[in-house]
Amino acid sequence: MVESKSPKDAELRKRGAMHPHPERVADPLFAEHEFLDARDLLQVKYEMLRHVRVDGHPVAQAARDAGLSRQTFYQTQTAYERAGLHGLLPDKPGPRSAHKLSPAVMAYVEMLLKEQEDLSSSDLVERILERFDMTVHPRSIERALTRREKKGS
Numbered sequence: 754m755v756e757s758k759s760p761k762d763a764e765l766r767k768r769g770a771m772h773p774h775p776e777r778v779a780d781p782l783f784a785e786h787e788f789l790d791a792r793d794l795l796q797v798k799y800e801m802l803r804h805v806r807v808d809g810h811p812v813a814q815a816a817r818d819a820g821l822s823r824q825t826f827y828q829t830q831t832a833y834e835r836a837g838l839h840g841l842l843p844d845k846p847g848p849r850s851a852h853k854l855s856p857a858v859m860a861y862v863e864m865l866l867k868e869q870e871d872l873s874s875s876d877l878v879e880r881i882l883e884r885f886d887m888t889v890h891p892r893s894i895e896r897a898l899t900r901r902e903k904k905g906s
Contacts, residue, residue, distance in 0.1 A: 762792065769843035770794045777820025780804070795841050797821070798829045805830075853889050854897045861885075862894065863901075 765771040771792055772778065778791035780800060789796055801819035804810040805826070810818075816826040832840030854862075861884060862877055872880075874891035881889050 761790075765793060772797055772820065774820050778818070779820065780818040791820075794843075795838075798825075798841050799838070801826060802830060802833055853887055854893060858885060858887075858889075859897060859901070862898070 762771065772794040775791035775797075778797055780789075780797075782800065783789045783791045783797075789800065791797060797819045798821070801815045801821065804815040804818065805812055812823055812826050816823045819826075821829075829841065834840075858881060861881070865872055865877060865880055874894045877894050878889055878891050881887060881894075
């Protein structure tokens with residue numbers, strides 16, 4: 754399949770809404786109607802749900818016609834029941850920050866480093882585990898300290 758460079762494709766990719774396998778969409782409506790786009794995962798998921806709820810198609814058939822799994826159908830159904838159309842939007846990827854390294858944890862790390870400058874990140878991991886009962890990767894601590902140095906904190 755040749756990858757399209759259209760603005761719509763770029764936007765679908767950016768938002769995580771590009772169907773990973775649009776060539777697998779076998780629903781005849783997507784071939785018959787220009788409005789429906791097999792590359793648009795939201796449209797495909799909505800039509801998959803509609804086929805089951807409105808048209809009475811079996812789940813396995815609707816999922817197969819959408820080029821998706823039955824598990825994806827059930828996840829989509831749950832998301833739709835929870836949040837309507839907004840539930841069909843892809844979730845944002847995981848955390849974008851050192852969410853475990855809260856200000857309280859970082860204050861503790863800085864206190865430890867003031868008391869004993871030669872503590873390694875592995876030593877800090879052990880101390881954080883003892884104090885906060887949380888595991889943190891040594892590299893996460895190193896990155897957080899580097900960020901703080903750059904900010905001048």
